[in-house]
Amino acid sequence: MSDIATTTDAKLMEGPAFVRGQPLAPLPPPLAEAGAIGWMRKNLFSSTLNVVLTIVCAALIVWLVPPLVKYLLIDAVWEGSIRADCLPRPDRPEIGACWAFVIDRINFFTYGFYPIEERWRVNVFFVLLAAGVVWMAWLDAPRRDLGVIYFFVVMPVVSLILLLGWPLVGLAKVPTTSWGGVLVTVVVSAVGIVFSLPIGIVLALGRRSQMPAVRLFSVIFIEFVRGVPLITVLFMASVMLPLFGPETWSPDKLLRALVGVSLFAAAYMAEVVRAGLQAIPKGQYEAAMAVGLGYWKTMGLIVLPQALKITIPNIVNTTIGLFKDTTLVFIVGIFDFLMTIEAARVDPNWATPGISTTGYAFAAIFYLIFCYGMSRYARFVEARLAAGDRR
């Protein structure tokens, strides 16, 4: 006992035998709190309820995803030219999506009945439109003022000549009855946006105008159109429009639908633009007046540029709605993309029990890609505008 005490005393007198010169490395956190396990404990299994929810969700995924992958990819038929290729055979009892059908009819889905030798014109139109969209959507693009003129004036005129044909410049006439598929969907959406935005801006300005008659007319138009379903507007355009004109005037079927869609979208655009106009502080109007600008210069140079900038995300969202709503033209007998799918799925060459699902899956993927892309873009613009406001 005392022996030990004396040795420690002696050691103490010599000074400490060891002093840690460097701090100890921190212990790793407990296994249950860090890394994948910790993440799972925190985000998936934090309470009894969450454990149950996680298990239910996992079961749902296991129940849904493998069959979907199996249907869309593993069991899918990629090659073939007639319906027999997509029917179950003894060596292939399970049949998934019949992509061979989509590959076989892809030109029909894209161009409808547009004459085969003239289809390059449609492709040129797609390129022109894509260029316009990129010019408008790319916020740092050079000469965006020219882009606006291109998108709202040059491109529509050139596209019209290109698609309809103009024998004087050597383009054969193609009646709109032979247009179809993605072409019609894109034309309806593009016309919708090209016309609805300017009309919507005018209506929004009208609704905030000092002149009672102008305000009243704008309010009635906007509230009326927003209060009725698009189908009734389309019915009205396709049934009543020809009645309103002189006897000989029989507007083209597609044109009627375009008028309906544009007016419908314009009412929604007007409300979106109005929200933007309301967000501009009063000082901006007053400052413009103070430097002696008239109404149109105040609006055109000071208010609208700011208002439209902050409404871009909402304009894009309205465009998504418009793009989805173009499917309704099929109810008034226009051959849009969805209608080509409907026509092709009952075509005896391909009609098998599973062909509808394949057609709808293809259409769903098409709309999903475009609409999701647009909504990502809207969110990107929103984030960028928010960054501009941050100080």
Next chain:
Amino acid sequence: MAAVETSRPKALLIYNPKARGIAYQVLLCALIVFLAWSAIHNAAENLARAKIATGFGFWDNTAGFDISQTLIEYSTTSSYGRAFWVGLLNTLLIAGLGVVFATILGFIIGIARLSKNWLVARMAGFYVETIRNIPLLLQLLFWYNAVLKALPSVRESFTIPGGTLLNNRGLFLPQPVFGPAARFALIALVFGILAAIVYQVWARRRQMATGQQAPILWVSLGLVVALPLAVLALSGFPVTFIYPESGRFNIRGGIEVLPEFMALLFGLVIYTAAFIAEVVRAGILAVVRGQTEAAYSLGLRPGPALRLVVIPQAMRVIVPPLTSQYLNLTKNSTLAVAIGYPDLVQIFAGTVLNQTGQAVEVIVITMAVYLTISLVTSGLMNLYNRRMALVER
């Protein structure tokens, strides 16, 4: 002292903003009147030339077509007016059921999107992003043509436990037939609902006065559900069911739910729920975090904190866009025409229009119906907003 010249220098009338404003308005009115006049004039001429009657005389004529789903008595000898009411009721039925189910599903998904559980939040997000970005019409066609029409035929119907049959002709539910003693249960139900309301009022007053809480939910459930069931049991279950029986080609008995109805309901509910979920999420996020933290610091558990503090405040943000989603659902129910569900547009703007050819009248009536629904709803909405608006000092 010379008189000071106070009058402004005379300007031309065209530079006077007031005069210009009046001129613009007169021009606009003249233009609109001219357009309206020429449209009406042309329409009258065109209709006269096509020998189409005008006016609403067709309302009482015999319709002569059949309708697959009628909530009120209707036969081929009924009038066009009767067909209009059948269509309107069918529209209101689908819209009413759609609103209820879409609200339930939408709230669940909206709250799930804010869940702390990563998997739940991600799945809800995936649902919203996918469903919102696929056109409703495509979804309806999918449900109708690819799912419900692909079900087995009548002879190979699926039998769901409880006597329900499901096949490509629709869903066939057992039809309850109430015996005479069932009215006691009905009386008990009415009494239970009234008693539950009285109890809730009493409980709320007592809580206001003394702070004591009462088990409102359980007592109400007991009064509304358990009491009528108990009375039903005491009176010896005077309810019999007519079960649907599958014959060779057809099904006899039971309540028939059309596949068109189911497809439309599925499509509308699933589509609208995605939008409602976003509305709910935005509403909950709009309640500042301090409110939740204050509730926690008062000792409320997450459940009551959500129920008593967050949701009442979020509702103020949620309700206006929620109403516009309800209106959208109602307007979207017109897509019934694509799958053949007999709603107002399909019956009236479809069949009646084709039979009578009176496009102007029919379309005007149809639009007026939807316009009335929207205006009434937004009027109620404004009332509600005024009541719920934050009263600030």
